Amino acid sequence: MRKATVITTGSEIVEGLIINSNAQHICRRLTETGVSIVRSISVGDDLESIEKAICEAFEDSTVIVVSGGLGPTKDDLTREAVARSLNRKLLFDPALENRIKEKISKFHKAPANTRKQAMVIENAELIENPVGTAPGQLIRDGDVILILLPGPPQEMKPMLESVLSKLSNKRNCSINMLFFGIPEASLDELVQKLPTPKWLKVATQATHTDGVKLRLYAPSEYSTELKKFSEQVIAKINEHFVGFDNTTLEEVVVRGLEASGLTVSSAESCTGGLLAAKIVSVPGASKVFKGAVVAYDNSVKTNILKVREQTIEQHGAVSEECVFEMAKKVKNMINSDLSVAISGIAGPSGGSKAKPVGLAFICLWDGKKSYIKRIFYPQERNMFRSRVVSTAMDMLRRYIFKLPVI
Structure with missing residues (x-):
């Protein structure tokens, strides 16, 4: 089996800034x-530190992955450090510089320092950056x-995928799953109660907003x-x-709505449009998402959504009664099949003994x-806002797949 060292460079990482x-x-x-x-x-943007990490x-290790400094x-010194550690030359590639300049010129004038990115370590294969x-x-x-x-993750990830096949020595397999609405300890306990073979390795990871991840490895x-x-x-x-x-969650909801031929709208207060943003982050969401009203202030609830002032006066904006009216009104206004309404107290102020910070209602x-x-x-x-939105998304998922919603 190949063994790897992963080196991430950047003073901003070492100093805890990102x-x-x-x-x-x-x-x-x-x-x-x-x-x-x-x-x-992790090492800082220092030539000697990067070179030392590579030599060690x-x-x-038979695989060394260095991220950053290109x-x-x-302060982008990875090429120089690797060349020094291998005692190889850095060679200028004019054709590569032209390709880099051509890519930059689509957005703005190419700066003079593009030459540095066209320096290639002797006998290296280039990995295309899409x-x-x-x-x-x-x-x-x-x-x-x-x-x-x-270093930028959106660049690093597809480039890593393009070279993984060169490393494949697959002696292991894994299955990764996501569950929502079940505590990590309960999920782990359930797995351990099943007949567990000796070759199986199990790992769980709780996230505060997205659910619990389960990894099975063998x-x-x-x-x-x-x-x-x-x-x-x-x-x-199954329900989790x-x-x-x-x-x-949002991908499952969008695909499920599309398969069911259903549309949805939302009315949000404390989450400020985050539910809508999560849904539209999924390609194809336009087929199922009709629109949203961000009713952060009570005047928007009454004037735009037409929630009765009496409802807010008697029960408060953070109440079952209020989110019920918000859901009904936004559905009628936007003409969707389903609607979701959210109201809560995100804090750090604004709570009371009867309705403390962290309370939310979803309809x-x-x-x-x-x-x-x-x-x-x-x-x-x-x-809090992210967790509330995930809970609302899970309620939609459960409804779509005919599972208990609450």
Whole structure:
């Protein structure tokens, strides 16, 4: 089995200014490809530090992935560090520079420092960048493969995928699943109660907003048995199962609405249009999403949605009665098959003893029946908003697939 060291460069990572999502993604994809991770380290934008990390990786790794430092500025030093560690030349590629300039000129005038991105390590293979301008490089040195990728995740991810086949030594297989509405401990307990073979490895990961991720992992010769085990898990808690791999709640909802021939609209208060934004982030959402009203202020609830002032006076804007009227009114206004309304108290102020910060009500209305859910999630306001939206999305998922909604 190949062993890998993952090196992410950037002083902003080392200093804690940004989250190092690249390391997590690269390590996960390498593991899924059958490559064992020896270490994952971060180094600053310093030539000696990057070179030292690469030299140390050669001691016990046959795959070295370096992310970052391929841009055109003076602190982009990965090419120079790798060339020095391998004692190879950096060669200027004029054809590559022309391609880079041509890509940049579609948006603005190409700067003079594009030449730096056209410097190629001796005997390296170029990795095409379909998103940005910095090409990656793949270098072979004996049994070792070095892969140099840019730092921006939207550029790094497709480039990594394009070279994974060169590393494939797949002795392991895995199945990744997403569940919602079940605590991590309960999911783990359920899995452990099933007849668990010795070759199976199980890992769970709770997220505060998106649900619980379950990863089943086994040697590749047990791939058929692994699939059967995953089916047993789903059969036990089918109502909580969202999908495989990187499937999201919003993708399942949009595809489900489309398959059912249904449309939806939303009326949002505390979430400020986040539910609508999540839905329209999915390609093809225009087929199922009719529109939304962000009724953040009570005057918008009464003047635009036509929620009765008496309802707000008697029950408050954060109440079952208010979200029910919001859902009914937005459905009629936009003429959708379904509607979802949300109202809550995101905080940090605005709560009371009777209605504390973290309280929210969600209503799903289909024109005949309302499904109203009260949730209490006293967390940081944007984490709260995301969790409320995920809960609303899950209510839609359950309705579409004829599962218990509340």
